[in-house]
Amino acid sequence: MATSKTKVTAVDPVWERICAEAHDAIAAEPMLGGVVHSSVLHHGSLDKALGYRVALKLGSAEMPDQLLREICDEAHGDAPWLGQAARADMMAVLDRDPACHRFLQPMLFFKGFQALQAYRVGNWLWRKGRKDLAYFFQMRISEVFGVDIHPAATIGQGIMIDHAHSIVIGETAVVGDNVSMLHSVTLGGTGKEEEDRHPKIGNGVLIGAGAKVLGNISVGHCSRIAAGSVVLHDIPPMKTVAGVPAKIVGEAGCSQPSITMDHILRATAP
The missing domain is CATH 1.10.3130.10 (serine acetyltransferase, domain 1)
Known part of the structure; x- marks a missing residue:
C-alpha cells in the first residue's frame, strides 16, 4: 500500500x-x-x-x-x-x-x-x-x-550597535549576549601585548558612546559604562562606572541596563 x-x-x-x-x-x-x-x-x-x-x-x-x-x-x-x-x-x-x-x-x-x-x-x-x-x-x-571588528572576536547574540560609527573590537575580545553599545566604542588593548589582550564583556552590559574598554579585563554582567569613560580595570556585575579612568559610581540602576538603554547617571542616597 x-x-x-x-x-x-x-x-x-x-x-x-x-x-x-x-x-x-x-x-x-x-x-x-x-x-x-x-x-x-x-x-x-x-x-x-x-x-x-x-x-x-x-x-x-x-x-x-x-x-x-x-x-x-x-x-x-x-x-x-x-x-x-x-x-x-x-x-x-x-x-x-x-x-x-x-x-x-x-x-x-x-x-x-x-x-x-x-x-x-x-x-x-x-x-x-x-x-x-x-x-x-x-x-x-x-x-x-x-x-572594525576582528573576525576572531567572539560576539554573542541579541546585540545592538546603535549608530555604529567608529566601532573597534579587538581579536581576543569577548562580548556576551544582549549587549548594547553606541558609536565610537573601543574594546581594545593597551599596547603591543600578544595573546589574550582584549576585554571580556558580560551579558546584558550597556556601553555608552565613546567609551573605551582596554586590556584583558572583565566587565560584569548587566553593568553600565557611561559615555566617554575609559575602563582599565575589572568591573563587578551590575555596577555603573564613569570617568577617566573609570570608577564605580553606583549600582546599575536596573536589572537589564542594555535593554532599558538608560544612560542617565543619578545621584545615590548617602
Missing part, C-alpha cells in the same frame, strides 16, 4: 513579518520597489536575504558581490546559528532603538545590524581556517560601515 509523504514547511514568523513589511513599504514608496524586491522579496528565507544584502554591500572591483554571496550562502548553510543570531540581533534593535519601528529597517538601512551580520560570516570563515578571506571581510566591513 502506497503511503503519501507530506512536506512540512518551516514556520518563520520573523521572515513572514519582514516580507509583509516589505510589501507595505513598496505600497507607501514605489520608488523603493527595486531595492525592496532585490533585497527581500526575491528570496525564500531570511538567511538568503541576509547573504544577498551583505554581499551587495561588501562587493567591489576586487571581489564582486556574486562571489561574496556564494560565501555567505555557504556560511549560512553550514552554520544555522548565523541566522539565529541575526534574528536575535534584529529583535534587539527593534526592542531597544526608539527610531526602529519595523524589522525591515535594520535589514535595509541600519549599518550597525548589517556590519554585525557581515562580521558573523567573517567569524565563520576564521573558525574554518580561511583566515585571509576573513581578513578581507574585516577590511571591507571597516571600509563600508566604519566598523
